[in-house]
Amino acid sequence: xxxxxxxxxxxxxxxxxxxxxxxxxxxxxxxxxxxxxxxxxxxxxxxxxxxxxxxxxxxxxxxxxxxxxxxxxxxxxxxxxxxxxxxxxxxxxxxxxxxxxxxxxxxxxxxxxxxxxxxxxxxxxxxxxxxxxxxxxxxxxxxxxxxxxxxxxxxxxxxxxxxxxxxxxxxxxxxxxxxxxxxxxxxxxxxxxxxxxxxxxxxxxxxxxxxxxxxxxxxxxxxxxxxxxxxxxxxxxxxxxxxxxxxxxxxxxxxxxxxxxxxxxxxxxxxxxxxxxxxxxxxxxxxxxxxxxxxxxxxxxxxxxxxxxxxxxxxxxxxxxxxxxxxxxxxxxxxxxxxxxxxxxxxxxxxxxxxxxxx
Amino acid sequence: xxxxxxxxxxxxxxxxxxxxxxxxxxxxxxxxxxxxxxxxxxxxxxxxxxxxxxxxxxxxxxxxxxxxxxxxxxxxxxxxxxxxxxxxxxxxxxxxxxxxxxxxxxxxxxxxxxxxxxxxxxxxxxxxxxxxxxxxxxxxxxxxxxxxxxxxxxxxxxxxxxxxxxxxxxxxxxxxxxxxxxxxxxxxxxxxxxxxxxxxxxxxxxxxxxxxxxxxxxxxxxxxxxxxxxxxxxxxxxxxxxxxxxxxxxxxxxxxxxxxxxxxxxxxxxxxxxxxxxxxxxxxxxxxxxxxxxxxxxxxxxxxxxxxxxxxxxxxxxxxxxxxxxxxxxxxxxxxxxxxxxxxxxxxxxxxxxxxxxx
DNA sequence: ATGAAAGCGCTAACAG
DNA sequence: CTGTTAGCGCTTTCAT
Numbered sequence: 001x002x003x004x005x006x007x008x009x010x011x012x013x014x015x016x017x018x019x020x021x022x023x024x025x026x027x028x029x030x031x032x033x034x035x036x037x038x039x040x041x042x043x044x045x046x047x048x049x050x051x052x053x054x055x056x057x058x059x060x061x062x063x064x065x066x067x068x069x070x071x072x073x074x075x076x077x078x079x080x081x082x083x084x085x086x087x088x089x090x091x092x093x094x095x096x097x098x099x100x101x102x103x104x105x106x107x108x109x110x111x112x113x114x115x116x117x118x119x120x121x122x123x124x125x126x127x128x129x130x131x132x133x134x135x136x137x138x139x140x141x142x143x144x145x146x147x148x149x150x151x152x153x154x155x156x157x158x159x160x161x162x163x164x165x166x167x168x169x170x171x172x173x174x175x176x177x178x179x180x181x182x183x184x185x186x187x188x189x190x191x192x193x194x195x196x197x198x199x200x201x202x203x204x205x206x207x208x209x210x211x212x213x214x215x216x217x218x219x220x221x222x223x224x225x226x227x228x229x230x231x232x233x234x235x236x237x238x239x240x241x242x243x244x245x246x247x248x249x250x251x252x253x254x255x256x257x258x259x260x261x262x263x264x265x266x267x268x269x270x271x272x273x274x275x276x277x278x279x280x281x282x283x284x285x286x287x288x289x290x291x292x293x294x295x296x297x298x299x300x301x302x303x304x305x306x307x308x309x310x311x312x313x314x315x316x317x318x319x320x321x322x323x324x325x326x327x328x329x330x331x332x333x334x335x336x337x338x339x340x341x342x343x344x345x346x347x348x349x350x351x352x353x354x355x356x357x358x359x
Numbered sequence: 360x361x362x363x364x365x366x367x368x369x370x371x372x373x374x375x376x377x378x379x380x381x382x383x384x385x386x387x388x389x390x391x392x393x394x395x396x397x398x399x400x401x402x403x404x405x406x407x408x409x410x411x412x413x414x415x416x417x418x419x420x421x422x423x424x425x426x427x428x429x430x431x432x433x434x435x436x437x438x439x440x441x442x443x444x445x446x447x448x449x450x451x452x453x454x455x456x457x458x459x460x461x462x463x464x465x466x467x468x469x470x471x472x473x474x475x476x477x478x479x480x481x482x483x484x485x486x487x488x489x490x491x492x493x494x495x496x497x498x499x500x501x502x503x504x505x506x507x508x509x510x511x512x513x514x515x516x517x518x519x520x521x522x523x524x525x526x527x528x529x530x531x532x533x534x535x536x537x538x539x540x541x542x543x544x545x546x547x548x549x550x551x552x553x554x555x556x557x558x559x560x561x562x563x564x565x566x567x568x569x570x571x572x573x574x575x576x577x578x579x580x581x582x583x584x585x586x587x588x589x590x591x592x593x594x595x596x597x598x599x600x601x602x603x604x605x606x607x608x609x610x611x612x613x614x615x616x617x618x619x620x621x622x623x624x625x626x627x628x629x630x631x632x633x634x635x636x637x638x639x640x641x642x643x644x645x646x647x648x649x650x651x652x653x654x655x656x657x658x659x660x661x662x663x664x665x666x667x668x669x670x671x672x673x674x675x676x677x678x679x680x681x682x683x684x685x686x687x688x689x690x691x692x693x694x695x696x697x698x699x700x701x702x703x704x705x706x707x708x709x710x711x712x713x714x715x716x717x718x
Numbered sequence: 719a720t721g722a723a724a725g726c727g728c729t730a731a732c733a734g
Numbered sequence: 735c736t737g738t739t740a741g742c743g744c745t746t747t748c749a750t
Contacts, residue, residue, distance in 0.1 A: 144409055293632075
């Protein structure tokens with residue numbers, strides 16, 4: 001139905017409109033100093049020919065690399081990353097920039113490849129959730145004058161902007177919350193042990209535990225247990241986390257509460273609970289759809305805002321050339337929904353599911 | 360730390376290596392007929408200068424538009440769309456293409472803008488979840504020789520490939536399932552009434568209801584009730600769906616079961632149930648995280664595969680120039696988890712949550 | 719195996 | 735207000 005012939009160029013339009021190339025250019029780009037009549041004629045010719053500016057040539061000529069910003073994340077299908085992407089996109093859109101996305105699947109080699117490819121495609125800036133495995137290609141990107149902004153995980157081995165969460169404080173908050181409910185044996189299920197987010201969250205957990213142990217020591221002088229006993233790491237998907245939860249809860253002296261260190265792990269643990277006669281208390285890092293329906297207490301934050309912040313940093317760097325290198329730390333907060341308030345031995349799933357009574 | 364000066368060009372590399380521009384080009388691109396020693400020298404020079412090919416110029420010269428594929432969806436943060444994006448990306452990656460994403464927020468004007476922008480940026484192909492509000496810009500894209508593939512919603516007013524779900528069959532399946540459990544008053548909560556997915560799901564629901572009414576008529580000769588009575592439409596977010604669910608269930612003669620026509624609507628209904636002393640039976644369209652934990656019966660399908668299929672169609676069209684226009688219809692299936700099997704008056708949330716017993 | 723010249727489609731300087 | 739002349743960074747003939 002449609003002619004698949006080579007697209008019309010600006011020269012074709014100019015000829016058809018009976019004007020010079022430059023005049024056509026001016027008209028098409030809405031520049032001033034073009035007579036209204038001329039503008040009309042050019043517009044008509046463009047329409048007739050189905051003309052569309054070749055931005056490739058246009059940008060090349062103007063010395064502009066492109067209108068694309070690259071986002072490199074772990075896995076687009078993870079709601080955390082897709083929310084991040086949404087935040088980035090929202091911020092970009094107002095500047096007329098476009099978002100190129102890609103997933104590393106947490107593979108360092110893949111990250112290198114993707115970054116190199118994006119650099120070759122002339123992205124203006126790069127926003128990346130790095131695997132932390134290699135940073136050479138990111139360093140190269142920086143050398144080429146492409147601003148690199150790290151999100152969720154800090155810059156490793158190079159000076160660049162970053163936007164991360166207050167992971168340690170969040171984990172401490174969560175653990176202290178469980179301690180306050182009377183729990184003394186609190187399990188920890190975490191993602192890849194290499195990730196800084198993981199390490200910080202583990203530190204927060206250990207901080208809280210140490211604080212509690214200190215108090216107990218002062219009071220009773222008892223020796224503290226090994227806090228690592230209930231820690232399980234390198235669980236990157238829900239299935240693995242489910243297994244770890246089941247394993248922990250099958251221990252001779254099982255934990256009465258769990259701190260799950262991200263959304264996937266939390267979901268895995270909840271899946272495990274379904275197979276159990278009673279569920280331990282739980283606090284998860286990252287909020288998620290239905291957490292309120294399930295009554296799950298979480299450490300909450302705003303991934304969309306995080307993406308937007310990162311995008312803004314990238315845009316500013318694009319203008320000023322100031323890779324401040326400061327590092328933004330976004331706050332987190334505890335959202336109590338019941339699963340973390342349960343006392344040891346109490347199954348929070350048994351609690352009242354209805355909040356509405358007669359009115 | 361880094362020099363933000365203008366990037367090195369191939370000419371710089373050539374000079375530094377003491378070869379001609381063309382030789383440098385050949386070496387950099389790994390073309391044959393270059394002496395190994397020369398290749399080495401060029402590689403070293405490129406490394407020294409931090410050189411990276413300007414694909415903009417390269418592609419321009421070769422008459423190639425770009426290596427980008429555009430994906431236009433409703434909202435990236437919706438897991439359905441982000442899974443779709445993941446599928447598209449996976450398929451593209453093997454071809455060395457990149458994915459540019461954007462969200463319309465279901466706004467027709469915005470869709471037009473985004474599509475035009477992508478066309479201006481020379482995307483090679485366009486995969487779009489159209490708002491169905493306007494298709495002029497998509498038609499224009501097609502005219503420019505850019506393959507357009509419709510996903511989730513069929514092509515409107517133009518001949519193009521499409522990948523959609525068997526919405527009608529899925530909805531019929533869901534409704535029949537509820538009918539089989541003894542439900543006679545089944546509510547329907549749907550998205551924007553303008554969307555073909557909505558209309559087809561509504562049709563499937565009405566099909567099932569009509570089938571049941573016919574049987575009843577034959578048996579008892581009773582007059583059928585107005586099937587539209589329990590239908591609520593244009594609920595596009597969870598909050599709205601929650602309201603609709605509450606409203607339906609507060610009716611004098613409320614439904615004993617609900618069919619929720621997509622993931623957001625389902626989540627809204629589940630949120631509503633939390634505020635109620637007892638929950639009606641429920642079947643939702645679209646599977647979602649934690650549906651198994653919550654025991655929610657759904658009409659399931661594979662959004663990642665859907666994205667991959669669409670991407671493959673786009674790639675094929677890029678090669679053969681065959682916009683078959685056939686239209687792929689992906690199957691759906693019912694996944695029973697309890698919420699749809701409950702008889703009228705029975706709260707499925709009360710059912711046994713544990714599937715594991717003594718072993 | 720290497721190089722010189724031409725030009726992809728467009729826009730920035732300058733004219734007029 | 736309009737046109738002419740260069741040339742962005744690269745790849746392609748067509749030589750050598």
